[in-house]
Amino acid sequence: MAAKTILILTANPSDTGRLRLDKEVREIQEGLNLSAERDSFNVVSQWATRPDDLRRALLKYKPQIVHFSGHGAGTEGLLLESDTGAAKPVSGLALAQLFDLFSSVECVLFNACYSQVQAEAVVEHVDYVIGMTHAMGDRAAIEFAVGFYDALGYGHPVPFAYKVGLSAIALEGIDEVATPILKVRKGLEEAAESPVSPATTPEIKQVKPDQPPESTNKPVILEEPEGLVPLESRFYMERLPIETDCYETVVRPGSLIRIKAPRQLGKTSLLVRTLAHARSQGFETVRLSFQTSDNDTLNDLDEFLQWFCCSVTEELDLEDRLADYWKGARGIVRRCQRYFERYLLTELDKPLVLGLDEVDQVFEHPKIATDFFGMLRVWHEEGKTNPIWRKLQLVIVHSKEVYVPLSINRSPFNVGLPIELRELNEDEIEALITRHQLSLTAHQKQQLVELVGGHPYLLRAALYQLARGRISLTQLLEEAPTEGGLYSDHLRRHLLNLEADQDLLNAFKQVIPTYRPVQIGSTEAFKLHSMGLVKYDGNAVVPLCGLYRQYFQSRL
Structure with a gap:
């Protein structure tokens, strides 16, 4: 039997982060x-x-296996190099058209971040294609590649080698086992041992939404839709280009990102991915x-800033x-x-990204907030000229609008990259339904969207119960x-917040009775939008979704 050719392609453009490509290639060859x-x-x-x-x-070597190692940019494509060495x-689609011309290629491995998009395109023409669902660190990428080729070297087929690659990541204690994903050309799925996903991804049974639960003892294993969506979760929906913008910005020296959205819209999940x-x-x-700071700490600037410094030091495992x-x-x-300047940033041999979550807690303490946020603005400005401060990148996450009186030159909320998380769009909703393996008619999808809109948490909570077979769509709507x-706790929390502010309560009462956009005071509209209860229609507002309209009509 003729030897199979493995073509290893690498690219590390000059305007992208450095990768250990030589180590990866060397260890593959040694294995x-x-x-x-x-x-x-x-x-x-x-x-x-x-x-x-x-x-x-491809023309010269006619390979059976093609391995690309480098950077990926999701829907933008794989980043090859231009004639000047910059990213190209x-x-x-272009890759799929190219591989369609080379029938000798049996397997393609895209060892690049966010390359699942390319894998899905190329698998139309190649039997086995491996891509990455998320960003992947150097260590995980190398361990997966070495494990994969070790298995091929001992005569195992691609699906088994894929599993060995995942195992290699897990054995090193790296929390990125769910990132590589195997795509199998249509018609080969039944022959493949693991056609599309890691062994750690639970199998989900398809449930028809308007049927009662089957009389079976087999549980439907799904991911509880609450709080932070884990990095390896298949139920996290990217809202491009939001993620791409965050990933590109966070690695720029001295950068600042501001992520704002109402509760349960996915701010923290985006933060941990960034x-x-x-x-x-x-x-x-x-x-x-x-949220980990107590009221006593937040009432004293000296104690608060000491807590802040100690918390960062502890997370960095420094003295x-x-x-x-x-x-x-x-x-x-x-x-x-x-x-920070003389110790933390000097001590670190790498740049530091500091993600500050739930900064709304500080808004409640204006005296501390003025000095603290003014300090963050100074740090960001110092990063434009001072090399030590260029090592610090900031990501600030909050739910409420910033109502602390900050001068324009002392606020970090009017600089950097602003990210306001939106609801899921039609394509993203469709993809999320598919990931729950539910068969909904066009009318049923319309009913669900009219109830909860594209709110990620509300939508996932509904799909979770439908996929488990615990409720029918008809029951859910009623x-x-x-x-x-299903949403009683969520709705009561909003009701309590409204009842605590009579002006907001009166304003919202004007919004919910009619299906037409309603103009209310700009301050009240601003606050209701920040709470996630309404969305803008020009200068007017409407309830965010049918669920809020129906519930608050009966309660108010």
């Missing part, structure tokens, strides 16, 4: 050289790959939630040296700045706007 069937493979490498290089290498995106992307590019990251830097300096804010329905 194959040690394998039982090392004579069955011929490895060819192509570095700094340009689009022309890709085409010529190549779309999934931090994960930064880690995959070699950054240190800290996620600090201000607490607060006492050394907290004495001598004039001004409490200056002490905090000096601790019970949802009641105190005994």
Whole structure:
């Protein structure tokens, strides 16, 4: 039998983060050289790959396996190199058209972040294609590739080798097992041992939404739709280009990202993915939630800033040296700045991305908020000229509008990249229904969307119960706007917040009786929108979804 050719293509454009491509290629070759069937493979490498290089290498070597190692940008494509060494995106469609011309190719491995899009396009023409659902760190990428080729080197088929690659990631204790995904050409699925997803991804049974639960003891294993959506979750829906914008910005020196959205719209889930992307590019990251600070701390600026510094230090596993830097300096804010400037940022040999979650807690304490947010603005401005502060990237996450009186030059909320999370659009809703393996008619989808709109949490909660077979769509539509329905806790929380502010309550009472957009006071409209109860229609507002209209009509 003739030896199979493995064509390894690498690209690390000059305007992208550095990758350990040489280590990956070297370890793949070493593993194959040690394998039982090392004579069955011929490895060819192509570095700094340009689009022309890709085409010529396929023509020249006629490979059976094509391995790309480098950067991916989701729907924009794989990042090859231009003639000047800069990034050159190549779309999934272009790759699919190219691979359609080369019937010798049996397997393609895109070892690049967010390359699932390209895998789905190419698998129309290649038996097996592996892509990545999310950002992937160097260690995980290398471990997966080495495990995959180790298995091929001992004569195992691609689906089994894929599982071995996943196992290699898990054995190293890296939390990225769910990132590589195997796509199998239509018609080969039954022959493949693991056609589309890692062994850790639960199998979901299809349930018809208007049928009662089957009389079976087999549970339907799904992911509880509450709180943070795990990094490896198949139920996280990207709202492009939001994620792409965050991932591109967070690795820029001295950058600042502001993520704002009402509760349960996915802010923290986006934050952890942004931090994960930064880690995959070699950054240190800290996620600090201000919900962990108590009222006593938030009532004293000195104690609050010490808590802030100690929390970041602890997350970085550094020695607490607060006492050394907290004495001598004039001004409490200056002490905090000096601790970061002369200790934390100097001590780290990598840039630091600091994710500040739930900063709304600080809004309730205006005296502290003015100094703290003013300090963050100073740090961001210092990052434009001062090399040590260019090592710090900030991601600030909040739900409420910023009502703390901050001067224009002391606010971090009017600089950087603003991200306001939107509802899921029609395509994203369709994809989420598909991921729950539900068969809904066009009319049923319309009924569901009229009830909850594209609100991620409300939608996932409904699909979760439908997929489990615990409720029919008819029952859901009838019970949802009641105190005994699926959303009772969520609705009561909104009701309590409204009852605590008579002006908001009166304004919302004007909105819910009619199906036409209603103009109310700009301040009340602003606050109701920040709470997630209404959406804008020009200068007027309407309830965010039918669920809110129905519930509050009966309660108010």
